[in-house]
Amino acid sequence: MRLSGSVFDANQHGCPKCDGRGYVSFNWQMAQERKGHAIDKYPKYLRLERALKFGFQYGCPVCSTKWFLDDFSKLISIIPESRLVIFEEWNNRELYLSEEMLAIANSIGATPPDVYGNGGHLVEVPCEVLTRTGEIFERAILSFQKNPPINFGDADVRLIDSIEQVRPSKFSLSREVRYATAQASEIRMCFSPTLVKSSEGDIYVLNGVTNFIWESDLEGEEFSVFDGGGTKNSRDAIQDINAITYFVGDWFPHAEHLRIV
Numbered sequence: 001m002r003l004s005g006s007v008f009d010a011n012q013h014g015c016p017k018c019d020g021r022g023y024v025s026f027n028w029q030m031a032q033e034r035k036g037h038a039i040d041k042y043p044k045y046l047r048l049e050r051a052l053k054f055g056f057q058y059g060c061p062v063c064s065t066k067w068f069l070d071d072f073s074k075l076i077s078i079i080p081e082s083r084l085v086i087f088e089e090w091n092n093r094e095l096y097l098s099e100e101m102l103a104i105a106n107s108i109g110a111t112p113p114d115v116y117g118n119g120g121h122l123v124e125v126p127c128e129v130l131t132r133t134g135e136i137f138e139r140a141i142l143s144f145q146k147n148p149p150i151n152f153g154d155a156d157v158r159l160i161d162s163i164e165q166v167r168p169s170k171f172s173l174s175r176e177v178r179y180a181t182a183q184a185s186e187i188r189m190c191f192s193p194t195l196v197k198s199s200e201g202d203i204y205v206l207n208g209v210t211n212f213i214w215e216s217d218l219e220g221e222e223f224s225v226f227d228g229g230g231t232k233n234s235r236d237a238i239q240d241i242n243a244i245t246y247f248v249g250d251w252f253p254h255a256e257h258l259r260i261v
Contacts, residue, residue, distance in 0.1 A: 014060050014061065014063055015042060015060035015062070016042065016078075017060065017063055017065045018063035019062075023039070024078045025075055025076060025077035025151075026039050026075075027075060028043065028069055028075060028076045029073070029074055042076075045060070045061065045062075046060060046076075049066075052091050053250070054148075054251070055068055055069055055071045056073075057079075065079075066079040066087075067079060068148060068150060070147060078150075079148075080150060086149050086157065087148045087150060089159060090149055090159060090248065094250065095159055095250045096249060096252060097160060097163070097249060101165070104127075105127065106257075108126065108168055108172070109175050109178075110123045110124055111125075111182060111209055111259070112209075112261075113182065114184070114209050115184070121146065121147070122143055122145045123144040123145070123255045123256055123258050123259060124141050124144075124211075125141065125142040126178070126212060127167060127169050127172065128167040128168065129142075129247060130163070130165040130167070138169055138170070139169060139172075139211075139212045139243060139244050139245070140244065140245045140247060141244055142160060142249060143246050143247065143248050144249045144250065144252065145248065148248075149248040152246055153242065154242050155241065156244075156246070157245075157247075157248060158247050159247065160247045160249030160250075169212070169220070170219045170220065171219060172211060173196075173210060173213055173220040173223060174220060174224070175260045176225060177220075177224065177225055178210065178211060178260060180194050181194045181206050181208065182209050184206075184208070190208075193205050195225070195227070195234060196223045196226055196237070197224055198215065198223055199218070199222040199223075200222075202235070203226055203235070204223070204234060205236050205237060206237050207237075210239060212244065214238040214240055
């Protein structure tokens with residue numbers, strides 16, 4: 001993945017950030033194996049600083065930028081300065097739900113990854129969360145993974161040990177609808193539609209894997225999969241992923257069994 005507006009300086013010996021190439025992540029295995037490729041120098045210059053509870057931390061000797069190499073030694077990603085504090089907290093704490101809260105998460109069910117495998121390294125459960133400080137998040141996602149909470153864009157990200165209660169969200173789509181969105185095929189670039197029908201009879205188009213609904217005061221369970229034909233009388237559903245709060249927890253054995261099948 002690359003940031004736009006960067007100019008590469010081949011004379012620099014550092015990381016993609018300080019040499020101007022602008023990548024925020026790249027394939028570590030490819031960089032090691034494909035000699036003569038534009039990224040093959042980075043494994044020579046980035047320095048291993050420490051092993052983490054999952055994966056490894058690397059540092060750039062030129063600009064001191066921190067990088068995270070995943071537990072499979074496959075993908076390396078920049079650690080944004082804005083995420084350094086939560087990155088340290090993630091590494092220093094065991095992040096698991098109580099058996100009671102995990103049972104509730106299991107009853108809700110994790111939304112599967114899409115048919116192309118995107119999100120296969122995550123197990124994510126849409127829910128409502130009450131935190132230990134009394135905050136309520138009606139659209140929250142429990143995200144069990146081996147990666148630190150660094151690749152969430154502008155979304156609000158917390159750690160799972162800040163949760164007091166896990167509850168079903170009234171805005172979460174049904175298991176049937178969420179499963180259908182995960183099974184949707186891409187019919188054109190970045191468009192994998194699923195038609196749903198509200199209890200009021202309106203037809204909406206969901207794009208890609210979808211967990212929540214934002215349509216007026218309707219609740220998620222008021223939508224069902226619609227198989228009545230084309231999209232002529234439908235409208236695009238509102239989808240605001242940056243309005244979701246993520247609670248990141250550690251991967252655990254058989255976490256994938258939480259997924260809807």
